[in-house]
Amino acid sequence: MTATATADTMRDRFARVTTALLDDDPRLAVVLAEIxxxxxxxxxxxxxxxxxxxxxxxxxxxxxxxxxxxxxxxxIAHSYTPFLVERPFxxxxxxxxxxxxxxxxxxxxxxxxxxxxxxxxxxxxxxxLLSTLPDxxxxxxxxxxxxxxxxxxxxxxxGNVYLRLSxxxxxxxxxxxxxxxxxxxxxxxxxxxxxxxxxxxxxEASAELDVTVLYATTVRPFDAETLRAEVHTPAVVxxxxxxxxxxxxxxxxxxxDKPHRLLSLGVRRMEHRHYGTPEQHDEAHCLDVASLRxxxxxFLGR
Amino acid sequence: xxxxxxxxxxPTLGYDDLPRLVALMTGDEKHSTSADSTLDxxxxxxxxxxxxxxxxxxxxxxxxxxxxxxxxxxxYYAVLAAKGFIPIETLATFGAYDSPLGHHPDRLLIxxxxxSSGSLGHGLPIAVGVVxxxxxxxxGGRVVVLVGxxxxxxxxxxxxxxLAGRLGLDRLTVVVVDNRSATHGWPGGIAxxxxxxxxxxxxxxxxDHAALAAAFTEEPIGRPNVVVAVVEEGA
Numbered sequence: 391m392t393a394t395a396t397a398d399t400m401r402d403r404f405a406r407v408t409t410a411l412l413d414d415d416p417r418l419a420v421v422l423a424e425i426x427x428x429x430x431x432x433x434x435x436x437x438x439x440x441x442x443x444x445x446x447x448x449x450x451x452x453x454x455x456x457x458x459x460x461x462x463x464x465x466i467a468h469s470y471t472p473f474l475v476e477r478p479f480x481x482x483x484x485x486x487x488x489x490x491x492x493x494x495x496x497x498x499x500x501x502x503x504x505x506x507x508x509x510x511x512x513x514x515x516x517x518x519l520l521s522t523l524p525d526x527x528x529x530x531x532x533x534x535x536x537x538x539x540x541x542x543x544x545x546x547x548x549g550n551v552y553l554r555l556s557x558x559x560x561x562x563x564x565x566x567x568x569x570x571x572x573x574x575x576x577x578x579x580x581x582x583x584x585x586x587x588x589x590x591x592x593x594e595a596s597a598e599l600d601v602t603v604l605y606a607t608t609v610r611p612f613d614a615e616t617l618r619a620e621v622h623t624p625a626v627v628x629x630x631x632x633x634x635x636x637x638x639x640x641x642x643x644x645x646x647d648k649p650h651r652l653l654s655l656g657v658r659r660m661e662h663r664h665y666g667t668p669e670q671h672d673e674a675h676c677l678d679v680a681s682l683r684x685x686x687x688x689f690l691g692r
Numbered sequence: 693x694x695x696x697x698x699x700x701x702x703p704t705l706g707y708d709d710l711p712r713l714v715a716l717m718t719g720d721e722k723h724s725t726s727a728d729s730t731l732d733x734x735x736x737x738x739x740x741x742x743x744x745x746x747x748x749x750x751x752x753x754x755x756x757x758x759x760x761x762x763x764x765x766x767x768y769y770a771v772l773a774a775k776g777f778i779p780i781e782t783l784a785t786f787g788a789y790d791s792p793l794g795h796h797p798d799r800l801l802i803x804x805x806x807x808s809s810g811s812l813g814h815g816l817p818i819a820v821g822v823v824x825x826x827x828x829x830x831x832g833g834r835v836v837v838l839v840g841x842x843x844x845x846x847x848x849x850x851x852x853x854x855l856a857g858r859l860g861l862d863r864l865t866v867v868v869v870d871n872r873s874a875t876h877g878w879p880g881g882i883a884x885x886x887x888x889x890x891x892x893x894x895x896x897x898x899x900d901h902a903a904l905a906a907a908f909t910e911e912p913i914g915r916p917n918v919v920v921a922v923v924e925e926g927a
Contacts, residue, residue: 421821450848453820
């Protein structure tokens with residue numbers, strides 16, 4: 391990997407790929423609510439009719455995306471996670487799939503990319519919330535290269551897609567087949583599912599353990615088929631960088647006919663009144679390497 | 693079951709047939725005040741203003757009507773039936789499990805219905821997106837949204853009014869059916885809320901077909917326009 395490529399964040403890559411695709415695809419449109427404007431400034435100058443900043447109006451951002459889709463365009467709405475998913479949630483629910491149209495929601499900020507921002511800028515609930523709705527595809531990429539592939543595929547389709555970008559990333563991209571879990575390592579005592587940016591930490595934490603590691607970048611639909619094929623000892627560990635247990639129901643449904651044990655790790659449900667760094671928050675939620683090693687080892691009876 | 697054989701084919705149905713069509717849904721001539729308040733506005737739009745028919749309901753260049761105030765849709769369904777979008781006999785299924793006609797309209801179930809509504813404050817913001825999308829694709833249709841005066845309580849409308857005014861979306865028309873049902877009201881009138889954001893505004897009698905038609909067919913002047921259609925209080 392070159393130094394240039396590693397300097398690229400997921401957010402940078404999103405802006406660059408979107409800017410290029412706006413030139414090539416007359417169906418593509420972007421709706422912003424102030425956040426993200428600077429990254430797409432050139433695209434906005436080149437395509438003022440298709441890159442629209444509605445001001446700090448997040449309900450309107452989603453409804454405008456709906457209207458653009460109803461008129462035949464393929465809209466992306468992009469903002470910070472809580473203002474994209476939580477604040478306008480009824481618009482997400484009623485103005486997209488309920489109208490029979492699709493949009494691509496691209497968030498930045500993840501669960502706590504900016505911990506100094508406090509609770510208002512943390513949204514570990516996003517994937518769980520969108521998972522309450524039917525027919526959403528949810529991608530949790532772990533590397534900027536994965537963002538690019540998933541974004542291009544999403545733009546080429548017409549469904550509702552959530553692309554969750556994070557400042558936390560794995561060191562290298564994985565060869566992902568969109569929609570499928572990737573077998574990162576095979577072992578016999580358990581299956582550990584690592585979602586997006588959790589992969590590097592899970593691989594390091596489980597290096598001494600005889601476990602299969604599945605890498606999940608698309609978490610909805612949930613790849614039950616790969617999970618079932620890889621589960622030999624019925625023990626599953628779910629490691630997600632958002633609300634703890636977000637995918638537990640899906641694991642349970644995938645293994646409904648197999649007695650199994652499940653350990654769900656993720657961001658804990660609490661009012662966590664601390665600032666600091668993402669790494670400190672990882673530790674607080676037991677998502678750092680040492681905590682993962684301890685929790686997974688304990689689950690396996692070590 | 694209603695005998696539909698005696699009802700004329702759609703193109704011959706007129707304004708005077710609407711109460712009978714509404715009655716097919718309500719079971720008698722008494723129906724909700726909400727349906728009543730919008731009846732004349734809807735008839736004038738579909739009969740005299742909008743360039744859309746059942747045959748052109750999927751034409752990218754068609755005019756689009758968005759019923760934001762999805763409550764009390766009987767008048768809407770009656771007008772759609774009179775204009776041939778909905779078979780007359782379907783009206784009698786209103787609200788039934790397998791009926792396409794719910795107490796709020798669903799665009800995936802009813803031909804000619806542009807948006808599924810029911811939750812207030814969604815239609816106008818969606819309409820802003822439709823107008824922007826049509827403009828980006830150089831398509832010709834205009835977009836008309838019907839909202840209720842009490843629906844204006846929803847803050848999402850005010851996000852849309854501000855942006856549409858600032859962007860000068862002159863293919864957008866809002867018709868506010870004002871039966872003074874908002875609990876806290878709008879000091880100075882609803883039209884003022886739009887004018888301060890740069891909209892052209894007209895306030896007309898919501899029962900006067902000629903006045904409504906004239907207000908709806910004003911030439912675009914580089915800014916969106918609102919028609920406040922005043923009907924009797926509580927209608």
